Amino acid sequence: MQAITTISETSVPIMKENIDTDQLIPKQFLKNILKTGYGKDLFYDWRYLPGGKLNPDFILNDPDRQAAQILVTGDNFGCGSSREHAVWALKDYGFKVVIAGGYSDIFYMNSTKNGFLAIILPEAERKILASAKPDEKITVDLPNQQVRYHDYSFDFDIDPLWKHKFINGLDDIDITLGYEKEIEDFEKKMPNFN
Amino acid sequence: MSQTMFDKIWDQHVITGEVGKPQLIYVDLQLLHEVTSPQAFEGLRENHRKVRRTDRNFATMDHNVPTVDIFNIKDAISRKQIQTLQENADEFGVRLAGMGSQDQGIVHVIGPQLGLTQPGMVIVCGDSHTATHGAFGSIAFGIGTSEVEHVLATQTIWQTKPKTMGIHVHGKLPHGVFAKDIIMGIIAQEGVAFGTGYAVEFYGDTIRNMSMEERMTLCNMAIEGGAKMGSVQPDQTTFDYVKGRKFAPKKFNQAVKYWQQFYTDDVSAFDDVMDFDVSKLAPFVSWGTNPGMSVPVDKPFPAIENDDDKKAYQYVGLKPGQTATQIPIGFVFFGSCTNGRLSDLKIAASVIKGHHIAKGVTALVVPGSRQIKERAEELGLDKIFKAAGCEWREPGCSACLGMNPDRVPAGVHCASTSNRNFEGRQGAGSRTHLASPAMVAAAAIHGHFIDIRKEAV
Incomplete structure (x- = not known):
């Protein structure tokens, strides 16, 4: 997993609540057997007009925001289906960080598995970030758990274990295999009714 | 200190870690399907890892499968995903109920049906409707593909213990009102995120009087309220359901004794409690683009309060103040892991029997599994549906999510027994209206919803 520490990048605000994973990546794009290649289909139904042309009214298509790596959005982001393809699509598009009011539990867990930083900030602070112009950078400082923009500085919470994983780019399975003995002992004690 | 059922099951499965931090939890059963597993198996292969416990994993094919001419998958990418699961199951030694198999069906239908789903278990699957299995008094939740890979490799998962919420459901359900209407x-009432961060337990006299199939409907949609786990305490109804099934424990009485320890000591053990009286509940119909945008059938659609409402009304082509009886239904879908079980088909058939679906309506009936299909045919339900003008299909997820050929055309209003009315969920531009099987059956006959409590169907 790729490590993530501090980034200073431009952003895109999509301040809608309850953006579900069907919107992030519609089901017709879930048929791939790879983890990559989903970026072009991110927000497909909002991003493209019927016939496949780019929807000029959707902010992700703003020519001045094509290099954005930070997504600023509403509450309950990533609700609905468990599809990890939603995180893969956000990453493949080029986003490194999402800042929302909250996340569905499954989306949040998926983000931690992919080195995709999902930050929670209150609405008032997100509104300030959402006002960032296309060329203005937002700094996300994971070691200090801070989001900075102009003179603003917003602190965010993250579980120490997830933080450690992000900063060091650690793979979960390797960590868990370190508990092989504990898992074996557990299995020996399990009830068996067969 | 008093504990919830959830606490007791959780505590028994902790391998390492402290409460409040991610803990390593043992997984008794993982269910797999073709859409969220290929990258997980690929990850194992890349890292030269095996499936740790082939006896604790079970796979089937459901999301992509066609419901007619099932061995002829026309979509090349769907075919590839199905083939990939077949190859992965063979290579890694995972049990598979493949295409056409007697045990095949929607993953959340076959788990319980085969007796794989049992009380006291931790159950995961790469699908958010895994909450369904909580109906048996288990901890069951949806996970992402990286977690699927992790469970395949280690039979464990890192999870932070959620808070617990007890939902006290009480009162006698009025005639024409069902488990679907409760959830x-x-x-x-509470919104699509009230359960985020919580494990929900439904309890009370209404729940005790429910069949397992009703409890599954209830728990299935917990995720639509944000709770990735919904559950019901196991009781005699649960034990009777599990008994005699293919993978039920052989020493059944001992297992029951073990399962009986999983109950909530008292209400004070929950972090939060909610009260829900069903005695005056009406049948519900969704009007908008998330399951919270629903109203009782006899109430008008709400006023526009924000941008989300405005967008939803634009998308569905309806207006505030209208009622569900005014929605022109062009498509009807019976099926899904929410309402694709035998009792659901029986109820729908009882409403539809002797009638014909309205002119211009397309109606699909998709049993949740092959066994359900065969049982329904023994009971002659297929004949009732076909005589009414419905299409009787092979099992699968079908038009619940439109990944397979079954889709609702753009702009068409669909009365659906499924679980999600998101934009485009049943097909690009589709307009989904969620309701119970009885309500959907009545809508099929009339071409619009009716209040099944009042009108003779």
Whole structure:
């Protein structure tokens, strides 16, 4: 997993609540057997007009925001289906960080598995970030758990274990295999009714 | 200190870690399907890892499968995903109920049907409707593909213990009102995120009087309220359901004794409690683009309060103040892991028997599994549906999510027994209206919803 520490990048605000994973990546794009290649289909139904042309009214298509790596959005982001393809699509598009009011539990867990930083900030602070112009950078400082923009500085919470994983780019399975003995002992004690 | 059922099951499965931090939890059963597993198996292969416990994993094919001419998958990418699961199951030694198999069906239908789903278990699957299995008094939740890979490799998962919420459901359900209406009513009242961060337990006299199939409907949609786990305490109804099934424990009485320890000591053990009286509940119908946008059938659609409402009304082509009886239904879908079980088909058939679906309506009936299909045919339900003008199909997820050929055309209003009315969920531009099987059956006959409590169907 790729490590993530501090980034200073431009952003895109999509301040809608309850953006579900069907919107992030519609089901017709879930048929791939790879983890990559989903970026072009991110927000497909909002991003493209019927016939496949780019929807000029959707902010992700703003020519001045094509290099954005930070997504600023509403509450309950990533609700609905468990599809990890939603995180893969956000990453493949080029986003490194999402800042929302909250996340569905499954989306949040998926983000931690992919080195995709999902930050929670209150609405008032997100509104300030959402006002960032296309060329203005937002700094996300994971070691200090801070989001900075102009003179603003917003602190965010993250579980120490997830933080450690992000900063060091650690793979979960390797960590868990370190508990092989504990898992074996557990299995020996399990009830068996067969 | 008093504990919830959830606490007791959780505590028994902790391998390492402290409460409040991610803990390593043992997984008794993982269910797999073709859409969220290929990258997980690929990850194992890349890292030269095996499946740790082939006896604790079970796979089937459901999301992509066609419901007619099932061995002829025309979509090349769907075919590839199905083939990939077949190859992965063979290579890694995972049990598979493949295409056409007697045990095949929607993953959340076959788990219980085969007796794989049992009380006291931790159950995961790469699908958010895994909450369904909580109906047996288990901890069951949806996970992402990286977690699927992790469970395949280690039979464990890192999870932070959620808070617990008890939902006290009480009162006698009025005639024409079902488990589906209870969960839709709760979500309409509390919103689509009230359960985020919580493991929900439904309890009370209404729940005790429910069949397992009703409890599954209820728990299935907990995720639509944000709760990735919904559950019901196991009781005699649960034990009777599990008994005699293919993978039920052989020493059954001993297992029951073990399962009986999983109950909530008292209400004070929950972090939060909610009260829901069903005695005056009406049938619910969703009007908008998330399951919280639902109203009782006899109430008008709400006023526009924000941008989300405005967008939803634009998308569905309806207006505030209208009622569900005014929605022109062009498509009807019976099926899904929410309402694709035998009792659901029986109820729908009882409403539809002797009638014909309205002119211009397309109606699909998709049993949740092959066994359900065969049982329904023994009971002659297929003949009732076909005589009414419905299409009787092979099992699968079908038009619940439109990944397979079954889709609702753009702009068409669909009365659906499924679980999600998101934009485009049933096909690009589709307009989904969630309701119970009886309500959907009545809508099929009339071409619009009716209040099944009042009108003779």
